[in-house]
Amino acid sequence: MKPVNHVKVQPDMKINDLILQMKEGAGFGARRLAEAVDIFESMIKDQDTTIFLTLAGALIPGGMRNIIAEFIKNNYIDVLITTGAILTHDLVEAFGFRHYHGRADLNDEELQDKGLNRIYNILLPNEAYIGLEKRITKILGTINLESVSTRKFLYELGKLLDDKNSIIKVAADYNVPIFCPAISDSVLGYHIWSYSQLRKVPIDVLKEHKEIVDIAFESPKKGALICGGGVPKHFVALAMQVTGKGLNYAIQITMDRPEPGGVSGASLQEAVSWNKADKAAKKDDVICDITIALPIILASLMTRLKNYQRKRKIFEFYE
C-alpha cells in the first residue's frame, strides 16, 4: 500500500507539478484529477487509440473556448461530440459577440428588461442572438447541402467562418469531425429549420450513426474525455454499445450525481456492465466543475507532452 504523502506547494509552482503532488499526495477529488491527467497521457501515447472529446454544458460562456480549441490544435483528440448550445455559443462569438461577467444573484426581471440573458454568473445580450440570426441565415444561403450528416454540415460551416478561435472552424481546419446528434435542440438548429422552409433540408442527423460507428469499428482502441453528460456522453457510449466493444480509456468530469439514475451522473464503472467501457479500461470519474478541471488537465498535458507530437487519426467519410 502506498502512503498518502501530503501535497506540497511552492511559490511559482507549475500546474503539472501540483498534479504530480496530488497523484501521490492526495486523496478524494485531487487524486482523481491527477489520475485523469495520467490516463489522458496514456491514451495519447497509445497510438492505437482514437480519442473522443464530448462536451455538454455552458462551456463557452464559462470561458473554455480556447481550451477546447487547444485540445484540437495539439492533436489530443480525434473526434468532438457536442451539443447544439455549444455550437450556438461558438457561433455567437465567431460573429463578434461576447459573453459577459455577471453575478448569480442579479435581478432576472431587470435583466429581462435590459435584454441580458443569464447563464448562472455569465450574461449574454439579446443582440447576440439577433446578430446570430442575420449572420447564420446569410451563411446558410451559401451552403448548398442536402440531407448530409451533421458532421459534414459542421465541416462546411467551419470552412466558412473567419474567427480563428472558433471551435467549429478549428475543427474543420484540423479535420476533426464534430458530431451533434441533438443539433435541432438549439438556436442554431432553429435557424437551420427556418432556412429549410425555403431550401432543401441541409442535414439528416441520422447519418451520424454510420460515421461514428465506422470510426468505432476502424479504431483498434478508443478513449474518451467526457465533459458533462447529456447527449454527447450518451452518443459516444451508444457507439460503443452498438459496435460491441467498449472504451479502453475513459475520463469524465461532472458535478452530477449517480444516485438518481440519469446517464449524466452515471459512473464510468456502470458503463462496464454495458460494455460501453471495456472491463480492462482505465477509468476515472472527476467530480469537479469543468471550468476548473479542464484547464488544469490541458495545462498538465501540454507540459508533459511538449516534446511529443501525437499523430491525429484521420477518418474518411463518404460524402
Added chain:
Amino acid sequence: MKPVNHVKVQPDMKINDLILQMKEGAGFGARRLAEAVDIFESMIKDQDTTIFLTLAGALIPGGMRNIIAEFIKNNYIDVLITTGAILTHDLVEAFGFRHYHGRADLNDEELQDKGLNRIYNILLPNEAYIGLEKRITKILGTINLESVSTRKFLYELGKLLDDKNSIIKVAADYNVPIFCPAISDSVLGYHIWSYSQLRKVPIDVLKEHKEIVDIAFESPKKGALICGGGVPKHFVALAMQVTGKGLNYAIQITMDRPEPGGVSGASLQEAVSWNKADKAAKKDDVICDITIALPIILASLMTRLKNYQRKRKIFEFYE
C-alpha cells in the same frame, strides 16, 4: 409573516394530506414539493394554459411508466417532450421485456459477462435490446413515412403498439404529441437509421420546431413540469425563447446543481432573464429524486382533482 407550523402525520395518512401539512408546516425541500402541487393544480385550473411535461433520465427503469401515462390519461398534460432513451425503454417494455431490481454495488465485470446492463440499481438484460431490434425493425417496415416530424412518427408508432401501458401508445391514443429532438441519440434512433439505409428516411427532426412553435403561439398561457434537464428541458425553453413569451407556470424536479452553469441544473429564476419564464410566472425548483417527487405530485393532484375534469388542448398538425 406566516409561521412554520411543523408537519404532523398520522397512521393511514393520505399523501395529499401530508403535502398540505408540508405547505404550511415545513421549509426547504418539503415546502417546495408542496408548492409544486399547488402550482400544478393552478395551471390545470387555468383553462388558458397549455401544459408541457418534459422527461429526462432513466425514468422507466426507475419505475415511472404508469405515473407518466397517468399524467396523460388524466388530461393533466397536453404535450410531452422526452429523450430517445425514454422512448427506447418504453418500447423495450412494450415488446414484453422488463427492467429488474439490482444493486448499485454489483460487480459490473460480472454483469457484462451475464449480459446484464446496469442503470444504477436497476438491470436491463441484453436480450431486451435484441428483442427490440427485431420488433422495431418489423414495425418500421410497416410505417410508410418520409421526412415527417418526430411527433408524427411517434404518433404512428404509438398506433401500432399493443401494450396499453406504453407511454408512446397512450400518448397516441390520447392525442398528446410527443417531441423528441434528440431521438437520433438512442437505440431507437440507431434502428431508425438502420431502417433508413434501405427505405426512405422516415423522420426529419427539424420539423418539430414548427409544431412546437405553433403550439406556443396558439397557447394563451403555458406551463411546464420539467423532470430532469437535458434536451427536453432545453427544447421547451427554446420554444418560449423564439416565440418571445415565457412560461406562466414552471416546476422543475432535478438533483443537478446550478453553480456549474449547465442548463439541467439552472434555476427557473434564471429562465426569467431569457423570457423563457414570464416575470410573473409561478415557479418552483424541487431538488429531489424524480422517482420520489413525481408519484407524490401525481397522487396529490389526483386527490385534489378527482371531481374535476380538465379539457385537454388539442392541436392540429398539418401532416
Added chain:
Amino acid sequence: MKPVNHVKVQPDMKINDLILQMKEGAGFGARRLAEAVDIFESMIKDQDTTIFLTLAGALIPGGMRNIIAEFIKNNYIDVLITTGAILTHDLVEAFGFRHYHGRADLNDEELQDKGLNRIYNILLPNEAYIGLEKRITKILGTINLESVSTRKFLYELGKLLDDKNSIIKVAADYNVPIFCPAISDSVLGYHIWSYSQLRKVPIDVLKEHKEIVDIAFESPKKGALICGGGVPKHFVALAMQVTGKGLNYAIQITMDRPEPGGVSGASLQEAVSWNKADKAAKKDDVICDITIALPIILASLMTRLKNYQRKRKIFEFYE
C-alpha cells in the same frame, strides 16, 4: 431477478401504500426510501435492538419538530443524538417564538436591517434570540448541576420546560436520553458558558462517552436512523467503533455526496470497513431532503405499526 413493476397511484392514496408501490415498483431514490421504511420496521420488531436517532441540520426551522417528537412518543427510538443548533431552535419555540416562511432569494442586507435571520427559505427574528437569552438564563439559575453529562443536563432542562411540543421536554418525559457532544457550539452553549462565569460549570461533555458506550455494550443489537451527517452521525459511529461492534441496522438520509471524503456524505457501506456497521447490517442510504423523507418514513411506520407497541429500552445512568 424481480422486475420493476412501475409505481401506481390513486386518488386518496395513503403514504404507506405509495411506499409499498415504490418498494416493488421503483428504482433509484424511491426504492431506497421504501427500503428505509422496511429496515426501520425490521429494527422496531427486532426486540434486541436499541435504536438511535441522529439529527443534524436545520430540522426545526424546516418544520420537523412534531415529526421528531413522534418518533419518541411512538417508542420508535431509544436514544437521540443531536446538534446544539437543534436544541437551540427547540428552545426558541419552547419559549414561544416561531420560525417563519420566507424565500431563498430575499435580500439579506434588508433582512439584517429588519432583524430577520435567514435559514435558506425560513426566517427567524432576532427577538427570538433575545427571548431565548432571558428565559434560558432564568432556567439555568434554577438548575443546580455541576459537571454532569450533557445527557443529564438536557434531561433536567427538559423537566423544566412547559411546551409539550418541545423535543427536549418530550425526550425527558419519555426518558429518552439526548446526547449533544457539540453543545458548546450553539447559542445554547454560549449561554451555558455565560452562566458558568458566575456559577459552577453545569456540564462536562466528555461524560457522554461513558453513557453512550454503556448503552452500546448493553445492547444486543443496535440500529440507527441518521438524519444529516455531522457530529451526531459521527458520535454514534464512534461509539460503535470503540465498542468494537457495528450497527445491525442503519439508515441515513442526506443530500451530501461521498466523493469529497467527509463523514457527512460517507456511504453506510464504508462504515462496514470500520466495523461501525456490521458486515451483515441492513443498510440504506437515502439521498433526499430530510424534510421530505422523514415525514414519509414516519407516516408509513405509524400505519404499519398502529397495532404494534414497541417496548422502549430504558437505560440506567449513574448520576
Added chain:
Amino acid sequence: MKPVNHVKVQPDMKINDLILQMKEGAGFGARRLAEAVDIFESMIKDQDTTIFLTLAGALIPGGMRNIIAEFIKNNYIDVLITTGAILTHDLVEAFGFRHYHGRADLNDEELQDKGLNRIYNILLPNEAYIGLEKRITKILGTINLESVSTRKFLYELGKLLDDKNSIIKVAADYNVPIFCPAISDSVLGYHIWSYSQLRKVPIDVLKEHKEIVDIAFESPKKGALICGGGVPKHFVALAMQVTGKGLNYAIQITMDRPEPGGVSGASLQEAVSWNKADKAAKKDDVICDITIALPIILASLMTRLKNYQRKRKIFEFYE
C-alpha cells in the same frame, strides 16, 4: 460589462497564472476559485484583519496536512478552528502512522477483516488507532491541566509533539490558537475522557467561548476561509453573531448544497442576514472538492506574496 476572455494555458504554466486567466477568462466555478485567491490576498494585505481558517472533513487522509501547516507558517491565518477528527488524524501521523491510497470500490467486508478502515478512496489501518491510544495516553499523563479551554490544551499538546509536520505542533510553535468545540466527538476526545476517569478533567470546552469572543472583539476586521462546514464553520459564525459584527471577508469551499437548509451548505450571502457576514463583506462560495481548491489557493497566494510578509495577530489568553 467585462467580457469573458476565455482561459488560455501554456506548457509549464504556473498555477497563479492560470488563476489570473480564470479571473478574467472564465465563469462558474473557475471564476469563483480565482476570486477566492483575490479575496484572500485582500484580507492578508488588510492589516486590520484577523484571519480564521476553519477545517472540516477528512482533510488529512485527503493529503492536506502540509497545505494546512503552510497556511500557518506563512502567517496567512491567525486562528484555526477544526474538528476532533482532524486533530485525531494529525496525531495518528504525528505518532508515525500513515494514511494509504485505496479505492472507493474496495470490498468493505474484506477491509474489516484486514483491519483497514476506509475513508472514501483512502485507508487507515487499525494499528494506527492502537498506536494512538498508547501514545496519547502517555502524553496525557504528562499534561497537568484542569478544566482549561481546548485551545490551551491543544497548545500544551502541540508543545509535546516531535513531528515537525504536525498541524497541532506547528500551530503551537507559531502561537496560532486552535479551537475545537466538538473535540469530545473524536477518538482523541474519547481518550481524553478515558484519561479523565483517573485524573482531573483536563478540558472545559465552554471556555473557548470567552477566548474566541475576545478575539472577535479585539479585531477591527475579520476574515475567514471556511473549508467544509460543520461545527468549525458554525463556531466562527457564532462568534460573529454574539459579538454583533460580521466577517469582512469570507470564502468557503464546499461540495454541500444550500437547498436542504443545513449550515454546511448555506451560502455566505445568507450569513449577511444574521450579521455573521458584514453587508459590505467580500464573499465567495467555491463549490469544489477542498483537496483540489485549497492547494491551488495556497500556491497562488505564495506566488503573489513571496515578497510580502504578513504580521500575524497575536492574542493573549488568561490561562
